[in-house]
Amino acid sequence: MRTESELDGVTLLGNQGTVYSSQYNPGVLETFINKHPENEYVVTFDCPEFTTLCPKTGQPDFGHIFISYIPREKMVESKSLKLYLFSFRNHGDFHEDCINIILNDLWNLMDPKYIEVKGLFMPRGGISIFPFACRGDNNHKELEHRRREQAFTELPGNSK
Secondary structure (H helix, E strand, C coil): CCCCHHHCCCCCCCCCCCCCCCCCCHHHCCEEECCCCCCCCCEEEEEEEEEEECCCCCCEEEEEEEEEEECCCEEECHHHHHHHHHCCCCCECCHHHHHHHHHHHHHHHHCCCEEEEEEEECCECCECCCCEEEEECHHHHHHHHHHHHHCCCCCCCCCC
């Protein structure tokens, strides 16, 4: 069981007065200490209700976001991640930008060994967009390269 000192900085979980930011807000992200930094393990978040706005038309865009990472010392707290992703609701940016913003914010927050973010966006005008971004530390560059190559064959409907 975690001690109170291990939960310092985790303020949103269990808070009944949660405020949902209506504008992009990376400041809402919180971390906790990884109790198993010696292990190479993967944490994956499945976020099926991501919403953002088209920067040109202001129309809503809906996507399914997958975030996977290999933690080092810090891990992102899931409620803060939910609030962070919700803060994109009124943010006007292209799908590719949102995926890279999420990757960069989480990289800077946690300093993981490896992280990847994939978006599966609903079609608009008869076309879907599936951006993928990843980053690894020096010990995970091979994984980074391999996952980027795999992204070309993992797309829904791809027969490769």
